[in-house]
Amino acid sequence: xxxxxxxxxxxxxxxxxxxxxxxxxxxxxxxxxxxxxxxxxxxxxxxxxxxxxxxxxxxxxxxxxxxxxxxxxxxxxxxxxxxxxxxxxxxxxxxxxxxxxxxxxxxxxxxxxxxxxxxxxxxxxxxxxxxxxxxxxxxxxxxxxxxxxxxxxxxxxxxxxxxxxxxxxxxxxxxxxxxxxxxxxxxxxxxxxxxxxxxxxxxxxxxxxxxxxxxxxxxxxxxxxxxxx
Amino acid sequence: xxxxxxxxxxxxxxxxxxxxxxxxxxxxxxxxxxxxxxxxxxxxxxxxxxxxxxxxxxxxxxxxxxxxxxxxxxxxxxxxxxxxxxxxxxxxxxxxxxxxxxxxxxxxxxxxxxxxxxxxxxxxxxxxxxxxxxxxxxxxxxxxxxxxxxxxxxxxxxxxxxxxxxxxxxxxxxxxxxxxxxxxxxxxxxxxxxxxxxxxxxxxxxxxxxxxxxxxxxxxxxxxxxxxx
DNA sequence: CCAAAAGTGTTTCACTTACACCCATGA
DNA sequence: TCATGGGTGTAAGTGAAACACTTTTGG
Numbered sequence: 001x002x003x004x005x006x007x008x009x010x011x012x013x014x015x016x017x018x019x020x021x022x023x024x025x026x027x028x029x030x031x032x033x034x035x036x037x038x039x040x041x042x043x044x045x046x047x048x049x050x051x052x053x054x055x056x057x058x059x060x061x062x063x064x065x066x067x068x069x070x071x072x073x074x075x076x077x078x079x080x081x082x083x084x085x086x087x088x089x090x091x092x093x094x095x096x097x098x099x100x101x102x103x104x105x106x107x108x109x110x111x112x113x114x115x116x117x118x119x120x121x122x123x124x125x126x127x128x129x130x131x132x133x134x135x136x137x138x139x140x141x142x143x144x145x146x147x148x149x150x151x152x153x154x155x156x157x158x159x160x161x162x163x164x165x166x167x168x169x170x171x172x173x174x175x176x177x178x179x180x181x182x183x184x185x186x187x188x189x190x191x192x193x194x195x196x197x198x199x200x201x202x203x204x205x206x207x208x209x210x211x212x213x214x215x216x217x218x219x220x221x222x223x224x225x226x227x228x229x
Numbered sequence: 230x231x232x233x234x235x236x237x238x239x240x241x242x243x244x245x246x247x248x249x250x251x252x253x254x255x256x257x258x259x260x261x262x263x264x265x266x267x268x269x270x271x272x273x274x275x276x277x278x279x280x281x282x283x284x285x286x287x288x289x290x291x292x293x294x295x296x297x298x299x300x301x302x303x304x305x306x307x308x309x310x311x312x313x314x315x316x317x318x319x320x321x322x323x324x325x326x327x328x329x330x331x332x333x334x335x336x337x338x339x340x341x342x343x344x345x346x347x348x349x350x351x352x353x354x355x356x357x358x359x360x361x362x363x364x365x366x367x368x369x370x371x372x373x374x375x376x377x378x379x380x381x382x383x384x385x386x387x388x389x390x391x392x393x394x395x396x397x398x399x400x401x402x403x404x405x406x407x408x409x410x411x412x413x414x415x416x417x418x419x420x421x422x423x424x425x426x427x428x429x430x431x432x433x434x435x436x437x438x439x440x441x442x443x444x445x446x447x448x449x450x451x452x453x454x455x456x457x458x
Numbered sequence: 459c460c461a462a463a464a465g466t467g468t469t470t471c472a473c474t475t476a477c478a479c480c481c482a483t484g485a
Numbered sequence: 486t487c488a489t490g491g492g493t494g495t496a497a498g499t500g501a502a503a504c505a506c507t508t509t510t511g512g
Contacts, residue, residue: 008280009238012321051237051319055310079308079323081284090280092241094308094321163464180466181502204462205509392491409493410475433489434482 010081010090014059015046015131017077017095017138018069019121020102021155026121026171028135029100029107031066034114037087038128044135045116046093059096067107067116073099073154078137085130095134097141099154146172148228150191153212161199161207162186169229185229191217239310239319243288244275244360246306246324246367247298248350249331250384253396255350257364258329258336260295263343266316267357273364274345275322288325296336296345302328302383307366314359324363326370328383375401377457379420382441390428390436391415398458414458420446 018029030042045066049058056074063069077097083090107116119125121139126132146152152168166182186192193213198206220227247258259271274295278287285303292298306326312319336345348354350368355361375381381397395411415421422442427435449456 007240007277010241010278010280011236012239012241048236049239049310049321051239052312054312055308055321076307078305079284081278081323083281083283092278092284092323094310161464178502178504179464180504183465184467185501202463203511205464205511207464390491407476408491409477412492413494414474431490432484434484434491436491 010092011086011088012049013046013091013093014049014055014062015044015093015095015134016059016063016074016098017044017135018063018067018072018098018100019138019142019155020100020118021168021171022102022118024167024171026139027102027118028121028124029067029069030117030119030124030127032115032117033128040114041128042119042125043128044095044131049094055094056096059094059098063098069098069100069107073151077134077141080130080134082130093129093134095137097138099142099151101155101157103157143172143174146229148226150189150212150217150227150229152229156212159195159197159209159211161209163207165210182229189220189227189229191220191227239321240315240317241278242275242320242322243278243284243291244273244322244324244363245288245292245303245327246273246364247292247296247301247327247329248367248371248384249329249347250397250400251331251347253400255368255400256331256347257350257353258296258298258345259348259353259356260345261343262357269343270357271348271354272357273324273360278323284323285325288323288327292327298327298329298336302380306363306370309359309363311359322358322363324366326367328371328380330384330386332386372401372403375458377455379418379441379446379456379458381458385441388424388426388438388440390438392436394439411458418449418456418458420449420456 020027020029029045031045033039033041033043045063047058047062047066049055053061055076059074060070063072063074075097077095079092079094081092085091085093102118107118124132124135127135142151146169152165152172155168156164162183165186166177166179169182170177191213192210193216195209195211197209199209200206249256249258258274260274262268262270262272274292276287276291276295278284282290284305288303289299292301292303304326306324308321308323310321314320314322331347336347353361353364356364371380375398381394381401384397385393391412394415395406395408398411399406420442421439422445424438424440426438428438429435
């Protein structure tokens with residue numbers, strides 16, 4: 001500790017596991033690396049932390065720079081610090097977990113990324129660095145967290161049908177849920193607000209659209225409630 | 230990214246929130262800083278990460294150096310990276326969460342620590358850096374985690390009575406539990422092995438000693454079970 | 459009128475909670 | 486023999502899971 005500031009320091013990076021939901025399928029956003037090492041390989045978006053920005057800020061900046069995404073749900077996941085995880089030299093990476101409402105935002109590759117694209121979370125290619133491990137942990141976190149915190153709504157458009165919500169949960173949890181029980185429970189939580197509108201352009205009975213009510217949810221949290229789907 | 234290795238780098242530290250349980254009370258291990266900054270103030274044990282060691286290894290090393298503790302339960306907690314959290318300059322700290330079986334190990338201050346001592350977790354002094362915040366997060370993690378992972382046993386001696394176990398849970402969760410229900414549930418989980426022995430030297434009926442059965446637990450985990458106390 | 463998904467209640471079972479007394483031991 | 490904590494069972498209530506048919510709409 002006394003001479004700490006003379007010590008050599010590891011490089012410090014952030015990497016983001018960005019997840020979205022589309023067509024009943026959980027997706028992950030990957031970029032194709034435009035530079036060495038691992039040039040041409042797919043990887044999580046990320047980059048180095050600057051001296052004048054917090055870790056969260058670095059994650060948001062890199063995400064915007066490499067993929068064009070802003071205003072996403074972002075939370076710290078885990079810090080990866082094995083000695084040889086980066087061939088360039090000692091690099092510690094703070095991994096982030098991000099959720100985006102797909103369809104709204106277009107992704108666009110930029111800076112060091114040759115391309116950016118969505119992959120089905122179930123079948124991602126072999127990634128650069130230890131990014132497969134990071135991604136695995138992110139998916140695990142999503143599965144665990146979605147059971148007691150309503151983050152699922154971060155993955156849906158502002159208005160959605162109960163069937164969409166159910167399919168989202170099914171694909172995150174990896175198992176089928178009973179329709180009646182699911183709807184009963186979702187509505188009983190009292191955080192969904194029914195709108196007057198219904199989905200459009202389907203060739204069958206149109207489902208009612210619901211909206212997640214942040215205020216009701218905040219009140220419930222205060223009361224020390226117990227969310228669980 | 231391209232010029233990353235020319236960028237200035239933050240310092241990288243680890244800090245450990247070490248918790249123990251003694252006399253029915255949850256404790257935290259603090260060191261009194263022997264050097265600036267915050268000389269004389271209490272803080273979490275920790276120090277800088279070396280280039281040739283992983284983050285976990287750094288946490289273990291610092292813990293051993295500053296407090297003499299080895300073989301503790303250790304898991305990464307969260308990484309703190311606000312720009313001005315260390316007056317010496319930009320420093321990012323990977324915080325760890327540690328549990329020790331008290332009574333077995335003596336703590337002894339060393340290196341940069343003037344003293345090391347156990348404090349009741351409920352009433353800790355104002356700490357150096359953002360360590361109060363780290364500690365708070367560690368206690369929160371313990372409260373949440375203890376509900377679905379049997380880490381409570383990391384805080385008890387190898388053999389313990391059911392009443393000790395109950396008091397541990399009560400002090401972590403911050404509320405009283407019903408004796409009969411607690412015992413029923415604890416035994417129903419089928420991870421406790423009754424020994425033939427009883428506690429000694431008490432002036433009332435001596436309670437039976439139990440042991441946590443790691444193997445049974447591992448088997449249950451494999452079967453995808455559901456621990457909860 | 460057919461296909462396709464929306465929408466809706468009841469019963470059963472398991473688990474949680476509340477609750478009070480006798481037992482064993484050492485002083 | 487008294488004080489102290491150890492140890493035990495049952496009943497009521499609450500929440501989870503299983504399960505099938507009618508309704509609406511567009512083609």
